[in-house]
Amino acid sequence: MGQAPDLDPKTQFRELYVREYPSVFRSVRAMVLDSATAEDLTQEAFVRAYRAREKYRPSGPPGAWLHRIAVNVAISYLRRQKLSRIIAPKLLAGPYLGDYGRVEAKTVLERALARLSPKVRAAVVLHYYHGYTRDEVAKALGIPSGTVASRIAKAMAVMRVELVGSEQKLEAARSER
Amino acid sequence: MKVYGKGDPLDHEVQAIQTEVSSWVPGRGPDWADLQARVVREPFVRLRVYLVSAATLTVIVAAAYFVMATFDLGSLSTQTVVEHTNSATR
Numbered sequence: 001m002g003q004a005p006d007l008d009p010k011t012q013f014r015e016l017y018v019r020e021y022p023s024v025f026r027s028v029r030a031m032v033l034d035s036a037t038a039e040d041l042t043q044e045a046f047v048r049a050y051r052a053r054e055k056y057r058p059s060g061p062p063g064a065w066l067h068r069i070a071v072n073v074a075i076s077y078l079r080r081q082k083l084s085r086i087i088a089p090k091l092l093a094g095p096y097l098g099d100y101g102r103v104e105a106k107t108v109l110e111r112a113l114a115r116l117s118p119k120v121r122a123a124v125v126l127h128y129y130h131g132y133t134r135d136e137v138a139k140a141l142g143i144p145s146g147t148v149a150s151r152i153a154k155a156m157a158v159m160r161v162e163l164v165g166s167e168q169k170l171e172a173a174r175s176e177r
Numbered sequence: 178m179k180v181y182g183k184g185d186p187l188d189h190e191v192q193a194i195q196t197e198v199s200s201w202v203p204g205r206g207p208d209w210a211d212l213q214a215r216v217v218r219e220p221f222v223r224l225r226v227y228l229v230s231a232a233t234l235t236v237i238v239a240a241a242y243f244v245m246a247t248f249d250l251g252s253l254s255t256q257t258v259v260e261h262t263n264s265a266t267r
Contacts, residue, residue, distance in 0.1 A: 050216055
């Protein structure tokens with residue numbers, strides 16, 4: 001968690017917005033795997049947070065509260081995308097490439113992340129990048145704490161397979177030269 | 178010695194995640210004016226969606242009623258009454 005003092009969303013929302021924007025963006029980016037979409041959804045998440053700021057109860061850090069809103073916004077977006085692909089696949093999107101590997105991954109790690117579901121990607125980023133505890137991740141994702149632990153463990157195992165596979169391919173390519 | 182389970186991340190894996198995620202930088206960054214504009218705009222957008230949905234539904238229901246009534250279709254068609262006469266009373 002950040003060491004900066006907690007800002008009150010009711011009275012210091014603008015400061016909170018500026019401070020938390022990059023971190024919320026990264027969580028959303030992990031879920032949708034696209035920067036432009038992530039920026040738009042991050043802004044949408046802050047709009048919702050701004051509207052709900054009076055209802056904020058300081059049971060946890062405001063960052064976790066913002067992440068919870070952002071995760072919900074991203075999940076709604078992904079559901080809409082999935083629905084639009086089912087309703088009008090040819091009009092609204094290109095060929096269906098599966099649930100998680102739609103966006104072209106740019107790096108090996110992004111490819112490994114793309115093998116996970118959006119919620120699990122969010123859990124990995126919230127836990128290993130933002131440093132949230134499993135309880136905080138559970139609250140943000142709306143799942144039990146024990147489920148977070150098992151999902152993160154499975155995610156790491158899946159990512160490891162992808163990373164090791166990429167390393168082996170790289171080694172093979174090097175040895176051919 | 179640290180013993181890793183199958184799903185436990187290795188230090189370099191956590192490092193790789195942190196490096197990767199750090200490289201994701203928003204292109205525009207926070208835009209307070211845009212946020213305020215969206216806050217003002219959103220209720221009207223939502224209201225418009227509701228109004229358009231309600232109007233569309235009304236048109237569909239009215240059109241269905243007129244088509245069914247005009248062409249004598251479905252439950253709006255002329256109802257046939259089956260008369261059961263008791264042969265014993267004849």
